[in-house]
Amino acid sequence: xxxxxxxxxxxxxxxxxHQPKDGIYTAVCRPVxxxxxxxxxxHWSFVFGVVIVYGISQGLGGALARxxxxxxxxDVQKVQPSEAQVYTGITSIPWIVKPLWGLxxxxxxxxxxxxxxxxxxxxxxxxxxxxxxxxxxxxxxxLTLMSLTAASxxxxxxxxxxxxxxxxxxxxxxxxxxxxxxxxxxSASIGSLVGFSLSGIFVHLIGPQGVxxxxxxxxxxxxxxxxxxxENQTSSFAYQQINQNFLDAGKAMWKTLKxxxxxxxxxxxYLSFSxxxxxxxxxxxxxxxxxxGPSFSQEIIGYIMAIGSVGSLLGAILYQHGLKDYPFRDLLxxxxxxxxxxxxxxxxxxLRVNLKLGVPDFFFxxxxxxxxxxxxxxxxxxxxxxxxxxxxxxxxxxxFALLMSIDNAGLLTSSWFGGLLLHVLKVTRTQxxxxxxxxxxxxxxxxxxxxxxxLVPRTDPNSTILPREVSDSKEVTETPASENIELVALxxxxxxx
Numbered sequence: 001x002x003x004x005x006x007x008x009x010x011x012x013x014x015x016x017x018h019q020p021k022d023g024i025y026t027a028v029c030r031p032v033x034x035x036x037x038x039x040x041x042x043h044w045s046f047v048f049g050v051v052i053v054y055g056i057s058q059g060l061g062g063a064l065a066r067x068x069x070x071x072x073x074x075d076v077q078k079v080q081p082s083e084a085q086v087y088t089g090i091t092s093i094p095w096i097v098k099p100l101w102g103l104x105x106x107x108x109x110x111x112x113x114x115x116x117x118x119x120x121x122x123x124x125x126x127x128x129x130x131x132x133x134x135x136x137x138x139x140x141x142x143l144t145l146m147s148l149t150a151a152s153x154x155x156x157x158x159x160x161x162x163x164x165x166x167x168x169x170x171x172x173x174x175x176x177x178x179x180x181x182x183x184x185x186x187s188a189s190i191g192s193l194v195g196f197s198l199s200g201i202f203v204h205l206i207g208p209q210g211v212x213x214x215x216x217x218x219x220x221x222x223x224x225x226x227x228x229x230x231e232n233q234t235s236s237f238a239y240q241q242i243n244q245n246f247l248d249a250g251k252a253m254w255k256t257l258k259x260x261x262x263x264x265x266x267x268x269x270y271l272s273f274s275x276x277x278x279x280x281x282x283x284x285x286x287x288x289x290x291x292x293g294p295s296f297s298q299e300i301i302g303y304i305m306a307i308g309s310v311g312s313l314l315g316a317i318l319y320q321h322g323l324k325d326y327p328f329r330d331l332l333x334x335x336x337x338x339x340x341x342x343x344x345x346x347x348x349x350x351l352r353v354n355l356k357l358g359v360p361d362f363f364f365x366x367x368x369x370x371x372x373x374x375x376x377x378x379x380x381x382x383x384x385x386x387x388x389x390x391x392x393x394x395x396x397x398x399x400f401a402l403l404m405s406i407d408n409a410g411l412l413t414s415s416w417f418g419g420l421l422l423h424v425l426k427v428t429r430t431q432x433x434x435x436x437x438x439x440x441x442x443x444x445x446x447x448x449x450x451x452x453x454x455l456v457p458r459t460d461p462n463s464t465i466l467p468r469e470v471s472d473s474k475e476v477t478e479t480p481a482s483e484n485i486e487l488v489a490l491x492x493x494x495x496x497x
Contacts, residue, residue, distance in 0.1 A: 038183060041176060042169050050180075051187045052225055053162045057155055059191015061218035063309070067199035067302055068211035069148065070284055076208060077141055080428050084281040085419030090145055092415070094153035095408040101160040102401030103249055112233035116226050118157055123223025126154030127216045134213035151215070158222045160401045170388035178324040181384045182316055185377060189313035196309050200302020249398055256392045256399060264455040265328075265390065266406050269383055272336065272449035273410025277442045278418040282427045282435055283346060287365070289429060293350075294361035304362075308369030315377030328382050329456045335379035336449050342371045343443035350436045383407070386456070418442070 039047050069091075073084045101118070110117035129150040133139070139147075166184065170177040202211050256262050286293045288301065296304070323331060345368040348354055354364040387403040421441065425434035 034179075038176070038179060041173060042180070046165055046169065047183065049162055049165065049225070050183055052221060053158050054184050055187035055191040057158055057218045057222050059188040059193075060195040061155070061191075061215055062188075063192045063195025063305065064199050064202065064211055064215055065151070067196065067203055067298075067305065068208045068215070070281070071203050071298065072144075072208035072212075074285065074288070074429075077144065078429075079141070080423075081281040081285040082419045082423040082427065084285075085278065085415055085422060087141075087145060087148075088278075088281065089412045089415035089419070091148040091152045092408060092412055094149060094156040096405045096412060098156055098160050098163075098401035098405045098408070099253075099398055101157050102163075102398035103246060105161055107246060107249060109234050114234070115161055116229045118161055119222060119226030119229060121226075122154045122157040123219050123221070123226055125157075126151055126219025126222060129154065130212050130216040130219060134209045134216075137209070151219075154219060154222070158225075163400045163404065166388060166400070171391065171393055174389075177388050178320070178381075178385050181381055181388070182320040182324070184384070185316035185319075185381060186313065189309055189316055189377070192309035193306055193313060196302055196306035198302070199305065200297070200299040203302070204298045252392060253399055253402060256390070261457065262390050265386055265457065266403065268449070268452055268455035269387075269403070270406050270410040270413075271452055272332075273407055274413035274417070275448050276339070276414055276446045277421055277438075278411070278414040279422055279435075279438050279442055281419070282422045282432075282438060285427075285429060286350065286432050286435055293432070294365065296362075296365075300362065304365055304369050307366050308373040311370035311373035312377045314370075315374035316381065318374070319378055319381040323378070324381075324385075325460055326382075327458050327460045328386050329453055329458050331382050332379065332456055333450065333453055335375055335382075336453075337447065338375045339372075339379060340443055340446040342368070342375050343439065343446055345371065347436055347439045347443065350432075350439060 035047060069088075070084070073079050073087065079087070105114060105118050129147045133144070133147045133151075136143075162184075166180050169180060173180075199211070202214065206213075257266070284301075287296050289295070345364075349361070349364055349368065354361065387400060387407075390403060391399045418438075421438050425438050427435050427438060
């Protein structure tokens with residue numbers, strides 16, 4: 001995307017001029033006019049790119065990948081739940097090194113292009129890794145992890161480019177920062193809903209490896225975006241300046257991180273994620289394998305996750321229409337508290353309290369998944385908006401990627417310590433006696449971030465967080481305004497008509 005000329009139309013003008021005034025028609029057409037407003041304010045290519053990367057690659061593809069990988073580890077590789085939990089963390093490592101992808105896209109053009117080569121590489125890597133997994137049976141676990149990690153890297157590389165556009169537009173249009181994060185969240189949630197709805201059916205019909213074959217399609221679409229991306233070629237770029245550009249970017253990031261208004265919320269984000277231990281693989285093995293558990297089929301697992309994504313979608317809608325203007329600290333307090341309480345639903349399920357109350361397993365798990373995903377989205381949204389507000393000009397993509405890598409490092413810590421907890425409590429493929437203890441420990445730890453909530457600023461999303469000396473920094477050379485990037489339509493425009 002780069003720096004683009006924005007159409008001088010204000011948000012309230014679009015809404016007043018074009019939106020219908022009353023009734024059901026207003027409610028039905030509101031999303032259409034919201035998309036139109038974003039397209040006019042931010043350029044339609046930005047909106048299109050967000051939908052492709054977040055909706056298809058991460059949403060739809062991520063849903064298929066999650067269910068397919070869980071059954072692949074359980075039924076094909078036959079690993080223990082604690083091992084699967086650790087392996088899940090390993091495959092997420094490419095998301096921790098997102099600043100590297102951000103630096104490359106910001107300061108290292110390839111053949112004069114800053115975006116297209118990275119989309120092309122991302123799509124190519126995803127297609128190759130997914131086809132390799134789908135066409136080879138009985139792969140060694142190391143080769144499996146390498147392929148899954150490569151596929152994760154392909155999604156991360158595509159993601160960081162769109163994140164750069166989001167961060168840059170958040171700086172240029174601060175009043176639309178929450179709307180842009182809502183667009184990302186809505187795209188991902190709708191894609192996840194479709195993906196999870198189909199995942200169990202596909203796993204049942206064609207197996208986990210067949211699902212990996214299907215995942216080559218979203219990767220191919222990312223490759224197609226790289227082909228269709230219209231970007232002005234930089235013919236006078238001095239490659240000998242790359243080292244200096246890296247050095248300048250590093251200095252700008254370090255200068256920003258030293259600011260208390262930046263490092264304090266970064267520390268909170270890492271600790272809040274790492275303290276919430278991830279024991280999802282233990283729960284997955286229990287609901288699908290244990291005789292004492294529900295023993296859900298593959299289709300049921302997919303439907304449950306699809307309903308959970310509905311909860312995530314409702315969380316995004318609730319944030320967009322009712323909570324996006326609330327101060328960060330107030331909203332995070334309540335979402336963290338509710339996250340602790342919702343975690344106790346798993347405890348009631350494992351102890352079979354729901355059956356004693358006459359509540360069927362499927363109905364109870366659906367409620368658990370919906371509530372958990374909705375609260376998780378409500379916690380994630382203000383953190384995303386806060387992250388976009390912390391990015392200094394000139395290195396928006398790199399610094400936003402750094403902030404996201406901090407979040408992902410917290411998730412990795414959560415996953416590995418969760419796997420360690422399952423191992424210590426001897427939760428295996430067939431033994432789940434201590435699973436309730438793991439759930440109780442996880443739920444108690446979820447409330448601990450409330451003790452460090454003072455690290456988060458009291459400001460609301462409409463306020464500026466960065467100090468003037470950081471936001472006015474010119475240490476990093478910005479992309480010239482003339483180097484605009486547009487997504488070319490699937491068919492050529494017939495301007496003569």
